[in-house]
Amino acid sequence: MASYMSMGEAHRRITDYLNRFVDVISYQDGTSLKPLLSLSSESPSFLALADALNLFQDANRLIKQADKYSQYAEIVAPLFRAMQSYRVGHLVESYQAFEKSANAFIQEFRNWESAWALEALYVVVYEIRILAEKADRELASNGKTPEKLKAAGSFLMKVFGVLAGKGPKRVGALYVTCQLFKVYFKLGTVHLCRSVIRSIETARIFDFEEFPVRDKVTYMYYTGRLEVLNENFPAADHKLSYALKHCDPQSEANIRMILKYLVPVKLSIGILPKKALLEKYTLVEYSDIVLAMKRGDLRLLRHALEEHEDRFLRSGVYLVLEKLELQVYQRLVKKIYIIQKQKDPSKAHQIKLEMIVKALKWLEMEMDLDEVECIMSILIYKNLVKGYFAHKSKVAVLSKQDPFPKLNGKPINS
């Protein structure tokens, strides 16, 4: 820790910081303000400053010493406390102090006409979320109810309100929105995204195209995920594809995150990814599923779902993947049709239900004729198979033209 620092040095570090803070604001140097507000980056200068504060113990006196410092007391004093607490691992205290500081910062921010401090505001917003997460972990480990992230959400909504105006600061609203999404997804209170989405998408002051690309990608990623949770596949496809298209191609981790949700969506509308894609982005959990769809192998699909069950449930795509069963059945029947066509093209379109029972048995799935008839009736109803089935003779009669209509990018109608 701060064993090697002298009081004099501590004093100097603190006043250096204060001078820098004041200068940066008077020169409206947003870029230089950023590092002054970041705790979680744990930069060497931050750590040294925090040590200095803990050693000196009376930074407030220094702040009050000069008018040029004390005008920012409401921001800096709690910020110092936050730093001190952070350094000794008291994260709940750190969050609380930081929130106070951030509140005061917002007040000042509102007074600054131009958007020079927007990037610095982003840092504050980011820190609020990260510190809140750490604080909640501390609370949970002490057997208490985590509540700081929820408070952070409220705070961010307030920041959003500050940015939602006609001036140049409004381009920051999307960044804050994305931070809110992260908060809500973490808390599981995803329905709260709705109101902020509505604001972004319907308020006249916002023009989506004006926002920075990075924020637009993140926004489309999260709203795309929401569409996946609600199983609106066309919308999910549109949003996640947008995110993919505009994502930084070097950022493999982000691409992987987008694909994690885009692949199930594409599968649901009948589009299969290439094996190479899955391998490149290590999305191996989908490999067997894709294979099952290609082969019409129901057993493999069920097995793949079970093998990665927990992971799929966590990401919220399990139910989507389960429903692929319909397409797997379609593929199975199609395969039987193709085999029959090779043997006797004239009779290919007549499939005995008995054949399907046999095929399923070969896949170690026991099903009786009644059940197969049930399944055929469903496939026909949902337009995955064109034709009819003769109940008396237990035969499915397929249409001679296009008996297995492709989905063509549309989800299966229910």
Added chain:
Amino acid sequence: MERWQPRRGRGRGRGSYSSSSHTQSNNFRPSNTSNHPTTRKPTPNHISSKINNKQDDNDPEALPNLTGSCPYMCPIEERIQRERLRDLAIFERLNGNPSQSSSTLAVKKFCRTISTKDVRNVDLRPVFVLEDTLNHLLNIFGSKSQPFEVIHDFIFDRTRSIRQDLSMQGIVTGDQAIGIYERIVKFHIISQHKLQRNDVNSNSNVSPMHHLNMEQLTKTLSSLYHLYDKTQKPNPGFYSFYVLLHLGSDHQPTGESLSLWFRKLPFSVMKSKEMMFARRLLRYSRFGNYKQFLETIDSEASGLQFYVLEPYVCDVRAFGLSCLNHGGYKLNPYPLVDISKHLFMEESDVESFCKDCGLDTYTSEDGTRFMPAKQTSFCSPKGPRKYYPMVSERLKTLYDEAPEII
């Protein structure tokens, strides 16, 4: 500068965040340009704005800690007042006297508009009293002393008051509390079944009652899950009810997608027998596999699970009938006996059901009844749902053995 706020949804019992900074922003004024940053001053309403005036049964976080000390099922003051006003339910009357009750008969009413600052400890009942109260109520539930709707109304209100007392005391742990919520869930489920059955028989319109009952069922479940989270002692059967309530795309009682809900559950719950049952039904229902859906109910549903599922069975049967009609061969009409096997219905019920769905049937010369395929007149059954029992020996035994399962 245009002052504009994103709208915040504050649904009841939907985790509306009660942080006071929320209401603060409504009070923001554009600050005057000065060098001194204006600090956020807590307004006098800082504390009370945290507490909703309209008491929400499901927002324990917002409430201060009260400890109930009322030893009776009904606080004395309330009982005396209601005796005076002759506001006693029939079950509370001593010897039928509308202005006389007793400490063993009066039960505290649910109060919608109470604000927490008015509540005193003597008005609230501690957990063990609430347990006794619930026992008393469920005895009444099991009796046949009055028409069912009257019984239901009374228990509905008084159990709501029990839940209110629990939440006002911030009781979020303890086996007793869990037991209370679980039994109230069962009450709502059995009531739902009986209300529906009565509705069908008497043609009376009790659908507002259904809707309210369903609303309270989901609220009670939600409180129960909260407790399960805190105590880490989940009872998987009660999670399965939630899944079963969400079968069918138009059945979204809580508006939250199941995928989202599943994310939060411990894996052990997801793999429990009851949840696997519910998940399988969910899979069949999403696939449209009416046959396996009904078969699984036949072989595995518990009595309470069946009550929850019951309204949906009709939809599934209708879908099944529609598929058979749609995909069948015109020259191969369906013997009703075969349909009855698919849909787990008596043959005579199949005939009636076809009619409900706008489909014709006919009888052949030798007396066999058929439904022709490819009829164009199919429609979903409208109006109050007719009840066609599931042909299931196992379910029948369940009911014969234990009709009331509280």
